[in-house]
Amino acid sequence: MVILGPASGRRKRAEGLCAVSACLLLALLGATDAAAQSLTPELLSPEPGGFVAPQDLPLRRTAQARPDLNALPDAEPMAPSRIGKIPSYGIPAAAGASDSGYDSLNRRRRAPRFYPGAPRPKRAGPGSPAVIAPPPPRRVAPPSASAHRTPLAPSMAGTVIGQPPRRQLKVDNDPFGAVGDYAGSFLVKSAVETSGGYDSNPGRVSGGSKGSSFYVVAPELMVTSDWERHALVADLRGSYTGYGSTRPDDAGSASSAPANLDRPSFDGHVDGRLDVSRDTRLLGQLRMRLFTDNPGSPNLDFGLAKYPLALNTGASAGFDQNFNRLQVSGVGTLDRTTYQQSVLTDGSTEPNNDRNFNQYGGVARVSYELMPGLKPFGEVEYDSRVHDQAVDRGGYQRDSTGGYVKAGTSFEFTRLLTGEMSIGYTARSYTDPRLEKLTGLLTSGSLIWAATPLTTAKFITNTSVDESTLPGVSGVLTRSYTAEVDHDFRRWLTAIGKFTYGSQDYQGSSRLDHFGAVAGNLVYKLNRSFQLKAELRREWLDSNLPGNSYSANVVMLGVRLQN
Template sequence: MELRGTIDESAVLPGLVPPEPDPIETGAIGGGPYEPFSSGALWPDEELAADHSIDLSGDRPARRNNEPDTQVTPSLSSDSATAGSRMNTRAEPTEPVTGRQNPRAAALQGGMLRRDDDPHAPIGLRAGTFNLFPSLEQGVTASTNGTSSPGGRSATFSETTLRLSASSDWSRHALDFNGNLTYEGALSGDAESELKGNAEVALRVDISRSVTGHASIAYLAERESFNSPHAVAGVDKQPLQHEITGTAAIEKSLGPLRLTAGGRIVRETFGPARLDDGTTFPQSDRNSTLALATLRAGYELSPTLVPFVEIEGGRRNYDQKTDSAGYKRSSRRYGARAGVQFDRGEKLRGEISAGWIAEDFDDDRLRRLAGLALAASIQWSPIRGTNVFFDASTNLEDGSGGDSGSLRYLASLRVERQMRANLTGSLEFGGAWRDYEAGGHDLTLHGEASLAWWLNRYAALVTRLRYERQTSSDPSREYDGTSIYVGMKLQR
């Protein structure tokens, strides 16, 4: 028996998948009426989201049946300095589609917590939209040179340090705070009770996809070191120094170009030095304000590598037209440097640069202070549980009397290692080279080893051993000292 008739193509038998329309017939290929992005979205990411074949939430994109076994994943650089970089795509093979797909549900923690994460990291406190991380450290230090200065004697003193860091939890922009306050109480020997501290607030504003604003303000208060070039001889206490620093910058991305314009203002004031007989020696002629403007241009060779050039210029004005010796110390400062930024995530990130910096004084009797400017800030994690930090900087230090001042180069290398789940240690090596314009130099080297034994997530026993030595072209500035610290740290 023969059956004749027509097949209704709109009817679909159970278990069968209807065929996709021919892309040529529908105009999807060949310049027909098909428009891939018709959602009216302003940004490419929104246009991709309008096409239901891609899910921007981070899970596997949903595919229609009979689609090729590849997916296109948009990726953007996460660093704010490279915001607005070009979109890169890559094709990744996926398993064939076999019937209904059952995507795996994400963990409630969002994948942020893992079994092997640091078990002694601070939990913090929640305050509105901010996460707070307070800590308190109390201990005792014994030193063979309590003042870290030539002729210093042994001393013992207690140290109490309160630290607080906070960060915002906003969908856009970011506000961070870091501060610490330390009280050193004299117990015996060549030591004086002191209170010192610093604090910094930093704000990042995401103005648009390609424009980011930065602003910060920092405050520092501490007594000037006995080995400073300005140290007053024969005093009981060196002057107390206050420093306020404000910065602002705008970053703009134009294709592969990274442009930054910024400014910095530094205000320094000094209290009087107290002489042995109880009288005071004023230091107000050292009070000054430094204003600098900086321009930087970089080119993104890749999302992880951005070489750059930078120029700066500004002026330092002293409150008093002439100092106590009759010199006009106000000056003009300018410099230029070239370097490279790199960012490979948690593995390696930072920047390094080299250039030239100079300062010309209003008083013709003072010679120009100029020299090589080096700077670096690098974080490297060669293996899990080990972190390496390298920092370097160049500072221009003002002088006194007929001395123009000095260039000071600083560098430090610190290695941190989690030796056991509850035992962490670190080694630090550092140095400072001070080159006087009038001739002569100082070289200061130090080494420090520390251990932290965690009793639980909230408490740890801490110990530090430090050695410091300074050699100089002037033997009267040489000294060395060894100190050991034992204490306990509490954190939340």
């Protein structure tokens, strides 16, 4: 009999308890149904192509009973023990990645598949990893017209129920032009220019006269309708030129220049158009012109105290008809010209009734649009002038009939060259057989060339047949040619150069005058309402008859206020 110590007894009891526990566990496992399915880690193990559903895994069968140490060789072995190994939870690294694309374990992947239109990979160089090109930018709709704008009140925006929609303003290409105000459906623009300067020969007399300071006040008013159909435009312009004191011995009895050189002028017309249909329009015009004879004119009497005023009033009515590209228009005219009686330096007066006359006439024009921007035309005019007195102060009968025929074209090429040019022939016959027939070449037109966005060139030519009071002279055939260049150094600073040349042919006399003028202007625009102007001008007249030539220099500074 061996007596064990306390430690040995405890060790023996522990080993006995372990053996009893193992026997109980084997008994429970043996009592389990052999056909029952065992839950093994294979249910959660991933396949190379991803996870496998539990229903797709093969069923594993466990042994019917726990085999003992002498188990048969063909029996299924027990699962290996995990004691001392790193635990595995059944989800290895990169188990959720697909079989293509990036792999954190740097394993070989399949080539990616691209849908139609997808960007292809680009390689920077040999051995470098593939770089996927970024997808094309998505088209984004442009912002609305009201984006980044301060919202307007409904009353200002014209969206109040019952209120008429707000009128959309027209595009104004002149950033310093007058804005104007609306009066109902009419746009009203007004302006006034005040300027002063010095004139070296205000009377335009031969040999020169005493220079004088002067001032000019020139108001303007333009009213334009804003209608969908029809049109009505009123353009009114006037001026008054006042000179300093002039002594009678400087101008008066020795020349045709009056003692008082002040003179007003006004030129206004109102044009209307009535749209009967798309191709038919009725035209009308009312006009008035207040003027005086030009300084230095041979029609002025000697010893005048001031310039006699002349008034021309007239009206026109006609139609304008389109036949596809063919356009036909006809206008009838009626004008009357009257002269104020002359006031002499001695206080006496002299009537000018023999210079008053009425003119009746008409104009017909036919044009055809060959192509957009090119429209040739032909024009015919005929008129008759009837004076209040059959015989003038020189004993001549001044009544006459005449007209002109001309052909030309209006054009517009790429909006850089626009205008109208024509050439023709004019003739006028007088009642008095002593007055020879007035004939001559007729040129008229206007041309505007927008050379650059800042430079514009203009060319204007005109021919007119003017009345004369000189004995034996039928009339005066006046031709003028003007060239003008406007250049904007800045939008608010404009320089204008202007050159004029012309001739006056006194039919029935050997007199032939050539006149001209060259001027430079500078306009400084402070804003839309205020402008400063400066002008330097030289005028001259050369006559083949002695005692009629003159020259003058003019300098002027002014201010323009407009709205």
